[in-house]
Amino acid sequence: MVNYIWMFMAVIGIIFAMFNGTMDEVNKALFQSAEEAVAVTIGLLSVLVFWLGMMKIAEYGGVLRALSRIFRPIVTRIFPDIPPDHPAMGYILSNITANLFGLGNAATPMGIKAMEEMKRLHGRNDASRSMITLLAINTSSLTLIPTTVIAIRIKYGSISPTEIVGTTIVATAISTIGALIIDRFFHFLRIRRGV
């Protein structure tokens, strides 16, 4: 599906530019965005190396194991096909916790590492059930304190920049619960199709 979306955006974009007279902009955007992607990767590179380094110490020190033991009752229900003692659990929990505190920089390496462990468990190149669940949780956003938004609100002279924290938490909670339900529903459909 992502194949089609990727092709669709590029092909439609170029054809649209032909008729819209925006070929110059497309040309510029093409190379600018490629450069930007390298910059993003380099930005991620530093946090990936740093956090995965720290997490390795945490893993050897048993911190991840302890973390997954504490939250085991909840997380084993959300990810039923991961053995409770598997390292993937520790990384999933670190990812969720970092997201909750708005530490996007720390959350991404943990999420990727969790995916890697889940891929090892799954042993194939397609997405497993729990991989889709972790993505659903991440895409619905778990932020407790939306710092970037608060900063923008301060910049534009809001009387109460943090007044949206409450509404954001409720909206996030609803979308996360919704994401988990939808995820379960699609899983149920897959089972019925016998995949």
Next chain:
Amino acid sequence: MEWIGTISTWIIPGVILFILLVGLYRKVPAYEAFVEGGKEGLKIASNLLPFLLGMMVSIAIFRASGAMEAFTSFLEPLLNLIGIPSEIVPLALVRPISGTAALGMTTELIQTYGADSFIGRLASTMQGSTDTTLYIITVYFGAVGIRKMGDALKVGLLADLIGIIASILIVSMVFG
């Protein structure tokens, strides 16, 4: 609300201190472990680059050509029908595709309508309660080389829709 700022400056050093103290207590060869983990990070980043670059270029073409704008105005009447205010429609449609574009739109909406207006509060809530689905899928699956993503995109996009509708309902109820 100063405590929020204090917490966010202390939390990362605190976590690092905790990890190192536990490592010390458990006699982990900390520096060697750090380097070992860091090398994995390096490998992940190099795997990630082609996925991310490909996706970002495609999105950039779509946006720069003006097709994204056309797409948004095409869907606007439909979304108006289910009660999504027209000012917020572009943000709602762009949020799953591009994080930077969405942040730009949120900033613009707050600037135009004011941070404490209904639209300003709605944009703030929506920005905070949804995430860039396409980016997350690209990064998480790209880094470990998952090619068939199953239902991930559908689930992610539907979750975004729920987040958008939830934001509208809650902001209407609280600030309406």
